Amino acid sequence: MHVRDAVEADAEALSSIADAPAAAMRGLVHDRTVRVAVGEADATDPNEDVDADPDDLLGFVSFDAHGETVHVTQFGGTREAAERLLGEPLRFAASEGMAVELLVVEGESALREAADAAGFEEVGPGPRFDGKETTRYRVEKA
Numbered sequence: 001m002h003v004r005d006a007v008e009a010d011a012e013a014l015s016s017i018a019d020a021p022a023a024a025m026r027g028l029v030h031d032r033t034v035r036v037a038v039g040e041a042d043a044t045d046p047n048e049d050v051d052a053d054p055d056d057l058l059g060f061v062s063f064d065a066h067g068e069t070v071h072v073t074q075f076g077g078t079r080e081a082a083e084r085l086l087g088e089p090l091r092f093a094a095s096e097g098m099a100v101e102l103l104v105v106e107g108e109s110a111l112r113e114a115a116d117a118a119g120f121e122e123v124g125p126g127p128r129f130d131g132k133e134t135t136r137y138r139v140e141k142a
Helices: 008-018 022-031 079-096 109-117
Strands: 002-005 033-038 057-066 069-077 099-105 121-129 132-139
Touching: 002 079, 008 022, 008 033, 008 057, 008 069, 033 079, 057 079, 069 079, 069 109, 079 099, 079 109, 099 109, 099 121
Parallel strands: 069 099
Antiparallel strands: 002 033, 033 057, 057 069, 099 132, 121 132
């Protein structure tokens, strides 16, 4: 598995994983740090133009920093890809001396398992999204 920065051409593939409109995912790529996981066969030079195929992306993570916390704003994909991708905001936070938080929607067992495996600890309930409960996870400053 190879991890790279997301590009606008990934919007359709991100849309498939996140079950969100492609236009919203294009905005995400422009407004947040977004990393994607692709299979080794699909790995490219990070400076090369990419023709994204929804079947090539294994997962994604988006995050930004506010105050002393890095917030994972969205993540998804296979459990293995999600776990690997959660390492991206964790590395950034460790280098900046920050904590990391994320929310997992109830029923998303693969994402919950990925958060647990990446070292996140459940810290309580989060806000409801589209009527669904969420659980807040956190890693304190490294």
